[in-house]
Amino acid sequence: MRDDAMDQAFILAKDHLKSFLRKVKKGHRLVAPVTNQHNDTLFCTINHLDRVPINLTEQAQNGIKSFLFPQQETLATYAVSADGYRFNRTDVRPEPTVYFGVRPCDLMAVLYMDVVFMGGVKDQHYLEKRQDSVLIGLNCNAPFANCFCSATKSGPFLETGFDLMFTDLGDRFLVEVGRPKGREMLQAWQQFFTPAEAEDTRAQYQLSLEAMAGFRLDVYADQAIQRLAAGLVPESVWEQLSLRCQDCAGCAYICPTCTCFTIVDRPAGPDCGERLRSWDACTFAGFTRLAGGHNPVAHKIHAIQTRFLHKLKYDVDKHGRPSCVGCGRCVGICFGGTDIVRFIKMAGED
Template sequence: MRRMLSRTDLDALVRDLLGAGTRVIAPVRRKVQGREFVEYAPVQNPEEIALDGSQPVRPLKQVVFPPTETLFNYKQDKGLVQIQEAPTTFSDTLVIGARPCDAAALEIVDRVMDWDYHDEFWFGHRQATTVVAVACTDSDESCFCTAVGLSPESTRGADWLLIPAGSSFEVRVVTPKGEALLESNKSRCPESDVPEAGKASSAVEEKVRANLAMNPAKLQEWLGAHFEHPLWQKIALRCHGCGACAFVCPTCHCFDIVDELEGVGRGARRRNWDACQPALFTLHGSGHNPRKDQSARFRQRVMHKFSIYPSRFGEILCTGCGRCIRVCAAGMDLIAILAEIGQNAEEAGSTL
């Protein structure tokens, strides 16, 4: 038996939650100076929610890891420093319409956020957030989730997965948090005996598969053995060294911590998104930079995602969302780069 949810009932569910004071975040259509795009944003009304499958320009990570977050405020008075802790209660949030690649990223990044240090802010937001993902009904030439072990119907990181079926959705409950959401909305999700009409997104999945085939284990092995390889110099020439790829990446999680004055003797300590592509990221106080040019910096990005993180946590730090490809002004194309490295790895097969 499958549970179905109509768009009307989904809207009613959203209205209930909004009425109860829950923050609801969903893909919303925007138009700025003729440029149309979709972004995850808080909604006041369920009609704003765009579930047609367009990928939001920025990933979902901003909901649990805001671009800037105050860690604490401080006051300084004659050598005495007073700390005012930031609030540790996090507002209840429901995300509707997460892309499966965005939802999966949350679970992947959990690993590092609970590694040598338990990140209270990350997990505070995580625990307060329920994620309802929607299976993809379309893909483009930058999608490659299937190459990193996910799919357009992946349930990873989601509490519910909705699978579009005509004007309704099939509801797949994934986690205890998802069970709780179903419990309070059971009458909206009636059981249906309509047989499954085959995998709804298999056409999309096939399309994504055609973009990139990859052998992650071989890739990791090759990367580990080729820290110095002329390929890095060649690839990185066109890279501008900005943080666009990292800031639209659902799995990039590096941050910078700064103290900012807010008047005489008081200020705030904040953490802000940071990225490994700008030179400043590794610039030492002495003036020395261990990553001396863009090739070293771009290599780091690939190594971290496909070699370092996998060897430490057994997870690829990439969900194949393709945003880095779509936003890059220089045409850096991770699919093409992974394909090229993959080919090198194949050819090097016997010598490894």
């Protein structure tokens, strides 16, 4: 297959999917959405392709955030001895990993994490997991109940950012090539792929139009973003949200773009221990509290503002787009009703 032939799309027959993934698994860890015995669909590592059914029809309850930025990871171990106070890396080299079936929202979230962890000073722990990863996306033919990615311009179909992108055309997948790793993967296993016909790309276009018409929530993110930028969101909106927020941080943990973290030491004995990094949430009361007690973000209302301003104002100013990707997971998890869809609706109203 010549390089210039890579601009076009390819077809992978669904019958060949497992064979393709089996080949992929030879050189990579494979992570894909699987429905477990409790009927939960979660991205997980697939050890035996024949024993677990990959689920490409549900939305995974998690994204792939935790694979690149684990809920808890060891940054270093430390020991105090006659040699002094020494820190050592825990040398667990991450396996090269293929993420398969990643929805546009979750894929955009990884691109955002790339900016956070590698845009300035490069975070070594993220970088090592990210550099050997391949993102194979799956466009969303039918948005799920709480989805609003069209409002945040992060789906339901993506044209860039992926290594490979799959579109389900019924009995076959249309496969588009994005970044170089996708090209390499397709070249390595080209026996499974045939060039797509014009009718395949037409079918994909038709599906993308139908997907755009399939959203069930009306979410006007641009309106909220504009009103935030103009300072037009009234104090009463923040007040109401801060009263309802139960401070559980469920939204932050489930969010594919929330990347706040804390670092703590966990002693393993009197003279040694681990330094751990764990997910944190900017809405927690102690997030900004200094030793001695002074807290510049002393009120819940400010903590709530921090969360939504970060996603819908600061990141718009800094990166040109909001860092909400419209996956809708916080809508499902928030029992206080202070999710971002609620906020966008309240902020957008005159």
